[in-house]
Amino acid sequence: MAIVRPLDPVAVRADFPILARDFNGRRLTYLDSAATSLKPRVVADAVSDYLTQYSANVHRGIYQIGEEATAAYERARVTIARFINASGAHEIVMVRNATEAINLVAYSWGRRNIGRADTIVLTELEHHSNLVPWQLLTQERDADLEFVPFDEDGVLNLDSFDVLLRTRPKLVCFPHVSNGLGTINPAREMTRRAKDAGALVLIDGAQAVPHEPVDVQALGCDFYVFSGHKALGPPGSGALWARRELLEEMPPFMGGGEMIRDVHLRRVTFNDVPYKFEAGTPDIGAAIGLGAALDYLSAIGMESVRAHEKELTDYALDALPREVSGIRIYGPRSSSNRGGIVTFNVEGVHPHDLATLLDREAIAIRAGHHCTQPLHERLGEAATARASFSVYSDRDDIDRLVQGLGKAQRIFARGAN
């Protein structure tokens, strides 16, 4: 058995300049990594190097810095491919974020393959980004959407999933890890069942890629998407992975430069994959930054990242109910099927007020519906509070959260009764 080297939180934290910033005498406790992660210095340096040392366009310049930019951009593509174990870099389409990747699939694959009365199966856990593009498509095509429900622990009901698969859906989409509840879905098993039913499978990996080892070939899915900015990379970076034969068949998403081979006034032939889907000058610096971020994560080791965040999740799931009266935690009870996301409400204090009061202690949490309104409708809550972790999170962050919640409760209890 391979040994998982434990992550050294002190060393990791030293790599994140923002953690050394002073917030009125306090250090930052950042617990909103599910929204976007903090960035290590190596990522900022990689972007800065591109902007200051070789800021040329890619795939064009017949001069040194143009070649350097192209090489760095394509190296990032190889890094991304290896990180999720794609069979080759040509299966990686560089996009701005997971949302763009899903819209690309909905527009390109969807418009060619989804017709009247076809079914797409989604889940009730979906982030709006893996819901609204499919609503737009099925409205346009007069097709149907079906949703796999989740139980009181935020776990998808696979019996319902099986029933929905009997409708012979063309496509099944689900989040690898729920951004609302932290649920780690049985992605491999769900993919197997969906494929057996003849569907293609798209997995939203936005909350998985930064936090656990991902192997798209082992998963057996057809499309896998993620955002770079949640994975220690810059905003404006992200990737769509799809099996090569699918990318070959799919029509372009956006038209323009780069995606063409030969253009005449009335006809055009398209470039090879993945360039066929990368119209216009890409966000070169962000892509290079994402490459640096994934290299950084690989150096830690994704097994170690998962072990670290699992330990923190256990710590939080133990400390919060014990130390904070009237707290209600949503989602899976155990860290075995829960990523580093703890969603909760505290009796008598609205999540917004919690977030404002915690902010005064330099503690950043998310309050609201976290772009999962249907999920919150199911919970019967208009809003929740969410603390989410990453490589740089530590037990002290959770201790400070616990203390901050206690303080917020005391402020709200003032003068009551």
Added chain:
Amino acid sequence: MDDLYRDEILEHYRNPRNFGTLEHADAVSEGANPLCGDRITLMLGIGDGGTIEEVAFTGRGCAISQASASMLTDEIKGKQLDEIARLGREDVLETLGIEISPARLKCALLSLQTLRQALAERVVWQASTDETAR
């Protein structure tokens, strides 16, 4: 003591004034803050002279949004419509008497926005009934 969550705000949050519904309302409006799920339904009973005779609201949300609605409904009761139409965000913030960060401004102003919507819809509705009467 906390400046934002001063006693008066928390008192309005816990015991909102004018909380409930009106049996007969002359103007009703629903406001929501899509980012955070704050929600307010405002009902106005308007007298013949254009005075707010009755006002009620229901809602769900953070202390700032709910206290703001409670205070605003208190403020407009008995006032003339044209007087109310002049109410601005500064008036609401002054009544709240707290420093609001840009991120929380929407919570504080949800009730004012809902009130304006109620008044605007009433004008439209009146114009259309005037049209029918003619």
